[in-house]
Amino acid sequence: MELKKIDNVIVGAGPGGYVCAIKMAQLGKKVLLIEKEKLGGVCLNVGCIPSKALINASKIVDKFKFASELGFSINYDEKIDMLKLQSWKNKMVNKLTSGIATLLKANKVEVIYGNAYFKDRNHLELTDNNLNKTLIEFENLVIATGSSPIEIPNFKFDEDKILSSTGGLNLSEVPEHIVIIGGGYIGMEIGTFLLKLGSKITIIEATSNILPTSDQELVSIVLRKLKRNKKANILTNTKAKDCIIKNNGVEITIINDKGIEEKVNADKVLVAVGRKPNTKDIGIENLGIELEKGFIKVNKKMQTNISNIYAIGDVVGGYMLAHKASKEGIIAAEVIAGGYKSEFDNYAMPSVIFTDPEIASVGLTEDEAIQKGYKIKVGRFPFAALGKSMAIGETEGFVKIIINEENNLVLGLHIVGYDASSLISEGALAIEMGATAEDMALTIHPHPTLPEAIMEAAEASFGKAIHIVN
Numbered sequence: 001m002e003l004k005k006i007d008n009v010i011v012g013a014g015p016g017g018y019v020c021a022i023k024m025a026q027l028g029k030k031v032l033l034i035e036k037e038k039l040g041g042v043c044l045n046v047g048c049i050p051s052k053a054l055i056n057a058s059k060i061v062d063k064f065k066f067a068s069e070l071g072f073s074i075n076y077d078e079k080i081d082m083l084k085l086q087s088w089k090n091k092m093v094n095k096l097t098s099g100i101a102t103l104l105k106a107n108k109v110e111v112i113y114g115n116a117y118f119k120d121r122n123h124l125e126l127t128d129n130n131l132n133k134t135l136i137e138f139e140n141l142v143i144a145t146g147s148s149p150i151e152i153p154n155f156k157f158d159e160d161k162i163l164s165s166t167g168g169l170n171l172s173e174v175p176e177h178i179v180i181i182g183g184g185y186i187g188m189e190i191g192t193f194l195l196k197l198g199s200k201i202t203i204i205e206a207t208s209n210i211l212p213t214s215d216q217e218l219v220s221i222v223l224r225k226l227k228r229n230k231k232a233n234i235l236t237n238t239k240a241k242d243c244i245i246k247n248n249g250v251e252i253t254i255i256n257d258k259g260i261e262e263k264v265n266a267d268k269v270l271v272a273v274g275r276k277p278n279t280k281d282i283g284i285e286n287l288g289i290e291l292e293k294g295f296i297k298v299n300k301k302m303q304t305n306i307s308n309i310y311a312i313g314d315v316v317g318g319y320m321l322a323h324k325a326s327k328e329g330i331i332a333a334e335v336i337a338g339g340y341k342s343e344f345d346n347y348a349m350p351s352v353i354f355t356d357p358e359i360a361s362v363g364l365t366e367d368e369a370i371q372k373g374y375k376i377k378v379g380r381f382p383f384a385a386l387g388k389s390m391a392i393g394e395t396e397g398f399v400k401i402i403i404n405e406e407n408n409l410v411l412g413l414h415i416v417g418y419d420a421s422s423l424i425s426e427g428a429l430a431i432e433m434g435a436t437a438e439d440m441a442l443t444i445h446p447h448p449t450l451p452e453a454i455m456e457a458a459e460a461s462f463g464k465a466i467h468i469v470n
């Protein structure tokens with residue numbers, strides 16, 4: 001077997017791995033990036049980007065309805081050529097992946113497509129796509145192999161009737177009725193898009209709330225809107241037991257909130273009950289690194305217990321978010337390059353759920369702040385009181401800001417509403433820079449814009465918002 005020596009190897013080219021590779025190369029290091037499928041990983045190919053493309057496309061349906069309210073003579077008959085939509089989405093994804101290839105090349109990162117199998121703390125066996133094997137000797141290794149959807153008993157993915165998120169984002173037609181097992185991030189996002197395109201959706205959630213890990217005050221706005229839609233059926237405290245595949249669909253047996261079995265018939269089932277780390281079949285046991293519940297254990301420098309082996313992204317657990325993976329990739333690159341005191345902390349880690357309306361959070365929630373012993377003030381401001389929200393017909397939701405009463409520092413910002421995904425960055429910056437409620441309230445925000453709601457929420461935290469009665 002051919003032997004190839006290289007200083008730094010990164011396995012996995014998702015938003016953790018490829019960002020780490022570019023950063024390392026920028027810092028003057030030689031890097032080999034190994035990827036078994038496509039550059040960009042799950043996020044770019046079958047996750048964040050395609051889902052946002054489809055969710056955004058489905059919002060056009062609302063625009064049609066709004067346009068007719070405004071006097072435009074536009075009718076939408078709720079039929080869409082899914083193949084055309086998918087082909088648009090796929091072209092866009094291909095453009096982005098080729099953009100990453102260009103960036104890697106420009107930064108002189110060597111990329112090899114193939115499967116990596118770890119042999120020991122300095123060697124891996126690479127089987128390329130032509131089945132040629134090479135022994136790679138490395139000084140440093142970054143494992144960025146990501147995660148995959150969890151399967152549940154009796155619902156084996158076939159990506160035809162029983163779908164994972166991958167199948168859910170590649171539908172060739174809009175299902176008449178889809179059962180979604182798991183009312184978390186993926187279930188709610190794919191559910192949102194299919195509902196808008198005309199599907200009936202039944203969400204089966206095991207706990208008592210959809211999006212159970214999010215602030216329920218924000219979730220309630222999404223739930224209220226869903227409940228107004230007759231085609232959305234949300235079943236909480238409910239479990240999916242098993243299913244029978246039929247010619248024209250699937251019969252699912254559920255155990256309802258009273259413990260009674262019921263049958264539900266649908267065209268498709270989407271299973272979105274969480275994701276598991278990709279640590280199987282890669283020789284992880286040959287490295288001697290510590291795992292915790294299947295995830296690779298790392299310190300704040302993204303280093304495992306074996307000092308030349310690092311891990312980043314979903315495979316180390318915590319928030320399974322692309323931007324968290326990228327940040328960890330940058331930290332690993334800086335630590336390996338040397339001369340930096342980089343450490344990862346997730347204090348100002350924003351998260352977004354692309355429901356309707358969107359939910360976005362950064363920093364501590366009210367409950368978390370209280371649990372940590374802070375005395376807090378909370379400022380709230382509804383989008384309905386904002387001129388810009390009225391002008392664009394997007395008045396649902398509110399901004400909530402959590403302030404430390406002792407020193408007025410911003411502890412958290414939580415938004416449910418139109419474009420919350422973009423608005424939340426102001427909160428991330430505020431927390432990162434140690435801003436106070438006054439800093440946010442005294443900053444002049446352009447009028448009329450949605451970020452004015454953040455300024456007003458900050459003013460409301462000390463009882464001085466202008467456009468609501470305090």
Ligand code: NAI
Nearest residue numbers: 182183184185186187204205206272273274275320352353
């Ligand atoms: P999730 O952890 O967000 O939600 C899973 C849901 O399934 C939970 O509500 C859980 O209570 C429920 N559940 C678990 N077992 C069940 C069962 N047997 N029957 C019924 N319900 C059950 O996981 P999801 O949606 O698969 O997403 C995985 C990860 O991907 C998330 O943790 C998130 O970090 C990431 N993601 C992030 C997105 C974003 O940033 N916008 C979008 C999509 C995914």
